[in-house]
Amino acid sequence: MTTKLKEVDVVLVGLGWTGGILAKELTEAGHQVVALERGGMRSTENDFSVPRIRDDLRFGSRNDLMQNPAKDTLTIRNNPSQLALPMRRLGSFLPGEGVGGAGVHWNGVTWRWNDNELRVRSLYEERYGRNYIPADMTIQDWGVTYAELEPYYEKFERTAGVSGKAGNLRGEIQQGGNPFEAPRANEYPLPPLETSYSAELFNKTAAELGHHPFPCPTANASRAYTNPDGAKFGACQYCGFCERFGCEANAKGSPHITVIPIAMKNPNFELRTHSWVTKVLKDPTGKRVTGVTYTNVMNGEEFEQPAGLVVLCAYAINNVHIMLLSGIGKPYDPVAQTGVIGKNYCYQTGASATLFFEGNYFNPFMGTGGLNARTDDFHSNWNFDRSKFGYVGGATLGAGMTNGRPLGYRPVPAGTPRWGKAWKDATAKWYNSAMSVGMSGSVMANRYNYYDLDPTYRNAFGQPLMRMTFDYKENEYKMGRHIAGVINEIAKAMNPTHLNPASARSGSWSVVPYQSTHNTGGTIMGTNPGNSAVNKYLQSWDCHNLFIMGASVFPHNSAYNPTGPVGALAYRAADTLKNVYLKNPGPLVSA
Amino acid sequence: MNVMSKHALRFIVLSGSLAVTGAHADGDAARGKKLFEECAACHALERGANGVGPSLNGVFERKAGELADFRYSPAMKRSALPWNARTLDIFLADPQQEIKGNRMPFSGIPEARDRADLIEYLKAATK
Numbered sequence: 167m168t169t170k171l172k173e174v175d176v177v178l179v180g181l182g183w184t185g186g187i188l189a190k191e192l193t194e195a196g197h198q199v200v201a202l203e204r205g206g207m208r209s210t211e212n213d214f215s216v217p218r219i220r221d222d223l224r225f226g227s228r229n230d231l232m233q234n235p236a237k238d239t240l241t242i243r244n245n246p247s248q249l250a251l252p253m254r255r256l257g258s259f260l261p262g263e264g265v266g267g268a269g270v271h272w273n274g275v276t277w278r279w280n281d282n283e284l285r286v287r288s289l290y291e292e293r294y295g296r297n298y299i300p301a302d303m304t305i306q307d308w309g310v311t312y313a314e315l316e317p318y319y320e321k322f323e324r325t326a327g328v329s330g331k332a333g334n335l336r337g338e339i340q341q342g343g344n345p346f347e348a349p350r351a352n353e354y355p356l357p358p359l360e361t362s363y364s365a366e367l368f369n370k371t372a373a374e375l376g377h378h379p380f381p382c383p384t385a386n387a388s389r390a391y392t393n394p395d396g397a398k399f400g401a402c403q404y405c406g407f408c409e410r411f412g413c414e415a416n417a418k419g420s421p422h423i424t425v426i427p428i429a430m431k432n433p434n435f436e437l438r439t440h441s442w443v444t445k446v447l448k449d450p451t452g453k454r455v456t457g458v459t460y461t462n463v464m465n466g467e468e469f470e471q472p473a474g475l476v477v478l479c480a481y482a483i484n485n486v487h488i489m490l491l492s493g494i495g496k497p498y499d500p501v502a503q504t505g506v507i508g509k510n511y512c513y514q515t516g517a518s519a520t521l522f523f524e525g526n527y528f529n530p531f532m533g534t535g536g537l538n539a540r541t542d543d544f545h546s547n548w549n550f551d552r553s554k555f556g557y558v559g560g561a562t563l564g565a566g567m568t569n570g571r572p573l574g575y576r577p578v579p580a581g582t583p584r585w586g587k588a589w590k591d592a593t594a595k596w597y598n599s600a601m602s603v604g605m606s607g608s609v610m611a612n613r614y615n616y617y618d619l620d621p622t623y624r625n626a627f628g629q630p631l632m633r634m635t636f637d638y639k640e641n642e643y644k645m646g647r648h649i650a651g652v653i654n655e656i657a658k659a660m661n662p663t664h665l666n667p668a669s670a671r672s673g674s675w676s677v678v679p680y681q682s683t684h685n686t687g688g689t690i691m692g693t694n695p696g697n698s699a700v701n702k703y704l705q706s707w708d709c710h711n712l713f714i715m716g717a718s719v720f721p722h723n724s725a726y727n728p729t730g731p732v733g734a735l736a737y738r739a740a741d742t743l744k745n746v747y748l749k750n751p752g753p754l755v756s757a
Numbered sequence: 758m759n760v761m762s763k764h765a766l767r768f769i770v771l772s773g774s775l776a777v778t779g780a781h782a783d784g785d786a787a788r789g790k791k792l793f794e795e796c797a798a799c800h801a802l803e804r805g806a807n808g809v810g811p812s813l814n815g816v817f818e819r820k821a822g823e824l825a826d827f828r829y830s831p832a833m834k835r836s837a838l839p840w841n842a843r844t845l846d847i848f849l850a851d852p853q854q855e856i857k858g859n860r861m862p863f864s865g866i867p868e869a870r871d872r873a874d875l876i877e878y879l880k881a882a883t884k
Contacts, residue, residue, distance in 0.1 A: 211809045211828075216860045390794040400798035403864055414862040416798040416809060423798075 168459060168468040174198045174436075175748075177458055177473035179443045179488065182267020183729065184715035184736040185479030186421035187325075189429035190395070191740035197748065198434050200471060202441040202460050204480075205264030208422055214270075214412030222573045226410050229256050231271045233263045233481075237463075238625040240483065242677045244637040245614060246500060252623050252631060258676070259513075259683040260410070261481040265439065266422035268481065268683065269729075273409045273535030273568060274385035274418050276328045276733075277726035278319045280348035282546055284308045286558075286722060294553055302613040303558065303641065304510055305722050309693045309702040312348045315734045318741075322733030323355055323383075326419025327391045327399045329536075330354035330383030344380045346546040359388045359402065364528050364601035365539035368565035371660045377541040382564065384536020385419030385729075397424040406569045408535035418535065440464045444627055446476055446492040448709065455494070455712045461627065475711050475748070478689075482718040483617075486688030487632040490619050495689075495699050495708050500614050500635075506699045508618050510611035510687035511634060512723035515561075515642050515671060517650045518604030520577050521662035527598050530570025538566030544649060545608070545725045557644040559608030561725045563653060565601060577602070579664040603657050603668070605649045606682075611722040612639050617688050637674050646670035684728050686720035694757065701755040703747075704739045710753045713739055784870075784877025792875045793882070795866070802882050810861060813883045816840050821856070832858035842880070846872050 175197040178185040185201055193199050213219070224230045233239075233256070241250035262268035282289060286305050290298060299305065332353045333343025358381035361369070369379045386408065391399040402417040416423050429435045443460045447470070457472035478485045489495060489507050496505035544550055545560035552558065569575060577600035578592040620633040650670040657665055692698025695707035700719055706712040715736050717728040747754060799809035806812045811827040822834035836856045838844050848855045849872050851865040866872050 211807070215809065216862055390796075390798065392794070392797075398794075398798040400863070401795060403862055405862065414809070 168470050170470045171472065173457070173472035173474070174200045175473065176200070176475045176477065177202060177471050179446075179458060179476070179478045180204070180267065180480035180484070181265050181421075181426065181437060182262065182479065182481075183269040183421045183425075183733060185267070185477075186269070186425035186429065187733065187736045188477055188479065188715070188740050188743075189435055190425040190432075191737075191744060193429050193432040193434040195744040195748070196434065199429070200436045200438065200473070202443050202458065202471065203265055203437065203439050204442040204463065205439065207437075207439050208265045208270060208412065210412065210414065210416055210423060214414050216414050219411050219414055220405070220407050222407075222571045225271075226571050226574050229260055229410070231262060231264065231410065231412065232256055232260045236626075238627075239631060241620040241623050241631050241633045243633070243635050244674045246635055250620060250633045250635070253677050257678045258681045259685055260680070261483060261683065261685075265426065265437070266412075266420055269419075269421040270412045271410050272418075272729065273727075274326075274328075275536045275538075275727040275729070276323060276326060276383050276385050276419075277730045278312070278315075278348060278350070278734075279724055279726055279731045280312045280546060282548060283722070283724045284311055284315075289548075290558055298553070299558060300641065302639075304611045304613050305558070306611075306690075306692055306697055308691050308721055309698070310691070310735075315731065315738065316348075316351060318734035318737040319730060320350070320352060321737045322730065324394050325397075325424055326385040326733065327356055327387045327393055328354050328383055328385050328419065329356040329359050329381075329388040331358050331381055333380060342380065344540070344542050344546070345378050346542040346548075348546075354383060355393075356388045356391055359384065359386060359534065359537050360404070361539070362528070362533065362537050362567040363526070365537070365564075365566045367601070367660055368603060368656070369539050371656055372539075372541055372563075375656060375659060377543050377563070377656070379539045379541050379564075382536045382538040382540045382566065384534075384538075386534045386536050387417045387419070393424060395424065395428055397428070399423070402534050404532045404534050404537070406531045406533040406567075406571065408533070409568060441469075442627070443480075443488060444491070444629065446478075446488060446494060446712065448492070448494065453709060455709045474751075475713070475743070478712070478714045479716065482685050482688065482716050483632065483634075485714055485716055485718040486617050489689055489699070489714070490617070490632065491629055494706065494712065497618055498616050500616055503613065506690065506695075506697070508616045508688055510690050510721050511615045511617050511636055512609045512611055512686045512720070513636060513675070514609055514682045514684045514723055514725070515607040515638060515646060516605055516681060517607075517646055517653065517668040517670060518602045519653050519657040519668040520600055520602045520666040521657055521660060522577070522579055522596055522600050522664040524599060524663040528567065528601050529598065530567050530575055530600075533567035533569045535568060536566075537568060538564045540564035544652065555644055555648045557641050557648070558610050559641065559645060559724065561605040561607035561645060561649040563603065563605050563649065563656070565603045567601075570597070580666045603653050603660075605653060605668070606725045606727075607642065607645055607649060608724045609638070609722070610641050611687065638671060643671065684717070684723060686717040686723040686728060689714045689718040690721040691719040692721060701753075703742045703754045704735060705747070705754050707757060711751060713743070715739065784873035784875070786874070786878040786881060789874035789876070789878025790882070792866075792871055793878055795863075813879065816883045817880065830858060830860040832856055833860070842876050845876050845879070849875070
């Protein structure tokens, strides 16, 4: 039996970065907001204090802060001709669960995606001609420009305490920053982190070879910081337990120490944890949503929470899943190429070389999430001529020290036995004397990479699992070959004792080894209801009182990490909701 | 190698144990207030306001690990160190060295003058 609760102004599905931003902004504007989070409560003092949090087995290997695939997972296949099977343990990507979401266990890397991405189709057609983009590459302009997002990028960077060095201030190129970034109105709120020894070596050689290295912008506070909302950050201690862990020192920009506690002090806000939303409800016309149904996972009780406005703030994959389960918007069909929900699922691609230097000591245990030098010469650098290599998109390169975890970090030269005394000797010898040079590469949308509902497998609530159909295409292989070559050129010039060279990806994507938790697309934004699920304000084209936050609105994936635009788009949507929509509800863009 | 050199410097500074006096009598409280930003993400000055770290209200009148409503590490409780300008000075120079196994995730304040200024500020601010 479902208990129907009293209507509230706003219901947020999920309480991570985007839910936290909306919770704070909308409650401050006087609206009554309920957040439904399927995981539990989390705080630094109770969950992330040392020594509890520095447990590599529990959090690093067994993913204790992530979703449990025994309750809900996806089925996976590489192409529509295959039978999809359930992912029964986490591998390639690690969706978060619990208050703060992935915002508690991310690395902190915060980029500003620019018009190379936001106007991707227009810009490539202008420069390289219409025929340059393959027919099955379903990239599109996002419907929003960098200039529109700039103030919101800044707002998010200030909230999250991003450390970095501007490379372009109001059109003036700045020494030491990324010369290829889009113009910023202001500097980063915090100066860059320290430079690791590995980054120092990389910077020297990369610059000699004509690249332009700079410190990676990242929400690891380089010094103590108070953000504009009054949230206090400690200085990063370079403890080496960042990605997959919560920060013990309140030094990582995270929603549970910034926007969420501010919302929680507001009497207009209510958080219900362990509340798993199963469906968004529509009225009989199908033009409006009326609320959500959810289950208290602690006791199985079912509730209906009516609301004037529903905002999906769950992990990107789960936002798409709930849209498909709720029957809102037309599901995407890759054969007929009709429908939009599930369309343009994208991922990322990587490759790296490991360099071993006899007699050099890198101290990998002194690291943090974004302790990296990067280059953007083959990504945001629009002057880089892609036609020589025949691809769309690009990759950033870099080196640094994210972590030297006792279980997770065991670099050994190629050819070392995988176990036994020889392996033990090699891992002891090289733990402190290895570094890597790696890339993060874009994945362009493809007609056959998408989500739909699985016809066979169901989750703990009896609902169909989401089915992911994904593989790398020729575009990614071409880019991988080019960038792996560049990595190896730099790595060889650094003159290591041994080199495990980078190899370009050639086979199909596999869900088993960890690669990246940058899953994008499925409820994409765009210029009209024919090509997208939401408009430039992240408002559903189908139901005007339904908004969707997060990376599921990205029409393709770049080499940059997604959280910068996730935060900026959420702040922009919050402004639009407060100042326009909630004063006069209706479609914000006419279809 | 900035991270390295900072740690190396600390190694020299921490040579003192609790028996060695390191406190400076004449700290600059205004400068100390600014330095307290390093601590404020975890420590509040209001009575009973425990966060990641315990409230510092009244710290000069108590021993380490004494607040009933804060969950201290066993190491901090065991130390039962009476807090005063001298013990704070030594502790803050390298917290892990002086009370091994305590849970404060902070690598310390290597400069004696910085510690003196911070302690001077805390004397009034924690009352």
